[in-house]
Amino acid sequence: MMKEVVITKPYEYEIREVPIPELEDDYQVLIKMKAAGVCGSDYHIYHGANPNSTYPRIPGHENAGVVVKVGSKVTRVKEGDRVVVDLIITCGQCYQCKIGRENICENVKVRGSGVDGGFREYFTAPEDDVYVIPNSIDFKDAALIEPFAIGAHCTNRGKVVPGDIVFILGTGTIGSIILQTCKNKGCTVICCDIDDETLERAKAYGADYIINSRKENVVERVQEITNRKGVTIAFDSACFQGSLTSLFEPGLVRNAGRVVNLGFTTAPESISQAMLAQRELDLISSRMSCYQFEPVIEKFANNEFNLDGLVTTPIKFDEIDKVFHYMDNPDPKVKKMVILFD
Ligand SMILES: [Zn+2]
Ligand SMILES: [Zn+2]
Incomplete structure (x- = not known):
């Protein structure tokens, strides 16, 4: 039994x-x-x-x-x-x-x-x-390994490449995993949350910059960090109502940038056609993972993650x-x- x-x-x-x-x-x-x-x-x-x-x-x-x-x-x-x-x-x-x-x-x-x-x-x-x-x-x-497979999948969906400047909203488990996956791919990463403790943890996981959105103006800080250009890709791993919309704020993602959504909140967001078309942004969704267990196991075996x-x-x-x-x-x-x- x-x-x-x-x-x-x-x-x-x-x-x-x-x-x-x-x-x-x-x-x-x-x-x-x-x-x-x-x-x-x-x-x-x-x-x-x-x-x-x-x-x-x-x-x-x-x-x-x-x-x-x-x-x-x-x-x-x-x-x-x-x-x-x-x-x-x-x-x-x-x-x-x-x-x-x-x-x-x-x-x-x-x-x-x-x-x-x-x-x-x-x-x-x-x-x-x-x-x-x-x-x-x-x-x-x-x-x-499964949550890291999600990190591998959503960064593939977002076509993350070395040199990307990445913004990650949310430094919980999945945010921390996306952070480590992006660092593993050779990106600069900015992490944003309201919790100082997980933001500090994000630094230990390799975040280049951390922003506490309760204490700082997110867009201003991103503008400052990116020489007034904005990031090339943003991930929403906070996944509350409005979190996705917040990534479309002018100045956060630069023209031709990508925004990746992982959440399953059923309440509508407020993204206008202009918010997407003006900068020709790609809005990319990502669910679970596909063919990522084996590559993640290999990276675990090689101690590539903290x-x-x-x-x-x-x-x-x-x-x-x-x-x-x-x-x-x-x-x-x-x-x-x-x-x-x-
Ligand atoms: Zn899960
Ligand atoms: Zn099928």
């Missing part, structure tokens, strides 16, 4: 005792969970605010574990392999799948929101959805109630929880 955590409906969850799942076909593997990251979208699922989720649902899409059983036709992985699990399940047949945009497959299912995820001791997945990680990456950090302090709050699976407690009672010190299974 094993334990699983089920969100039965918004604001309600149960811990259930169920049999360990059997392999459903010859191409599946059984994974014993070791670490599961808790993401903003899990908060939204629990609070009924994730438009992509259905109930009842086992959340968890930042999953790392060990393969403990393999189907008879499995060739890519073996028992004992340490793995992370991709969150997207795709059809392989639609237009999007055929042009290499599987993350937005028209039949996409997402582990942890559209189908059950990793807040459970064991689950099965097709071998093609798992990626082996080396022993040098510990499981707590392995739970960050993971110190990204996981603020490790929580034992036995104490899962704490995860929901912090979702209901946000604590500014709890920025990123990771559930550890042993």
